Amino acid sequence: MARKWTSITLLVLLAVAAFLTIMQLTETTPASESVFEQYSPIEPFRDEVPVRFATNWFHGAEFAGFYVAEKNGLYDELKLDVEFVEYKFGCDIAESLSSGVVDFALLSTPCFAGTSSDNLDIVAIAAIFQVEPAVFIVMDGSGIETVKDFVGKSIIVKNPYWERIIDRVLQAADISPDRVVKDRGAVDIKRFLLGEVDIWTGYAQNEPVEVDLSGYASKTIYAFDYGLNDYEGIIFTRSDIISERPDIVTAFLSASLRGWNIVVTNPELGLDAVDTFTTGLSIPFQRRSIRELIPYISTGIAPTGWIDSERWRTSCARWGIKNPDKYYTDSFLRRVYTERYLEIGNVLVDK
Structure with missing residues (x-):
């Protein structure tokens, strides 16, 4: 009989995995090197590139990595002018993305399954939550x-x-x-x-x-x-952006994942960024919220944002999503991370 992990056991394992990930990055990287050298270098654009990014809920800790990328200048370094389009009740995020109102958007697996995906021109490029929250x-x-x-x-x-x-x-x-x-x-x-x-x-x-x-x-x-362990916080874009401006996709994803890396390794910087974007949420709540979500994002067994092809197909099948490969690519994750980083210590990465 397959072993069934209890929630406490799994969360402890996730927390330990996240801790080991941080320790690996700090202990194996020479002092003269930046922790970001797990990322491939990205050339900044010559002129500012406007980007509209839709979140799938109101401002909060679950978007901390994106806020950090904005507040700490990671988007600016690449000449990306990112506009955050906050969620509104009744807004069809997938349709807004497919129709060109926004360039990138976050969706959950059930929300994606609830769309008329066959008629939408959207593609998943990364998933922030590796564990269902x-x-x-x-x-x-x-x-x-x-x-x-x-x-x-x-x-x-x-x-x-x-x-x-x-x-x-x-x-x-x-x-x-x-x-x-x-x-x-x-x-x-x-x-x-x-x-x-x-x-x-x-x-x-x-x-x-x-x-x-x-x-x-x-x-x-x-x-x-x-058994409900789907990817969440999935970053989608459109296939026309992928084919015509893959450089924008790579740049946006790289800066965003670097922002999440900062949150994982230094939650207080995440707190500072979240506090800039939110109103009405107490500091104690935001601090706890950030620390609670980290084990769901950094598991220590795959790079932040990774989407495993087989898990993606299984998840899509569970929710009745046909032609899953049509709506997913890992090519940009492979451009964002260095080949060496993907080869060492990431057991869920298809070599």
Whole structure:
């Protein structure tokens, strides 16, 4: 029988892997060399190149690496003038990208699956989250220990995207979705804190942190424990940009991944950048949020942003996405990272 890792075990392993990655970079790189020498040199453009980049949610820690690239001048170094297009309710990000409103955009796997992908001209070039961050939060003492205990309990359904995730996880636990009480009421976490909803949905770096900082004791149940381990925070662009301006794709991806490397190795710099872009979020929340997301991004077994071809195909098949190779390329990741870096210590990279 295949071993099933518990959420605690897997998170510990991820944290250790991230730590070892940082240690490897600091211990094996000579003092005279920059840690960025894992990246191939990129020539800056002669003139400024405008780039419009759409995030898939409101400003927050999950975009810290991009903020760092902006605030620390990594985009500027390459003469990229990056405009962040913040998420708005009702906005179809995939359509905005495909139609040319933006040049790059972030999408989750379920959101990509929910688009009419056959009619969209978009291609995945990297994935920031290597581990699925979707979680379910329950209060201590609720009697809910696993997804099996969701039967008869109320669970917040924030939108169709979350309903797809909930149904996938329930089905993985051999539970029919109609055996839970789907609450489609107000998406205000105070309802959970007041006991109006038994199970709250969210991301590991957000809602569990908010509950804890509010003074409540809770338990987190991880979607990846139930087979839902898709790439998230996927960077997409269009095929016409890939064919006509591959230099822009390479430059944007290189600067962005360098920004994420800074967040992983120095979370406080990430905090400083996030604080520049966000309003209304406390420093303690942002600090915790950044530290919680790092193990999901830097696993120590593949470069930051990597998309493994077989895992991509499996994930697409799980969500009913046809012709997965049409919507993915690793060619820009291979241009961004040096050949030596890909050869040494990255076990998930196809040689």
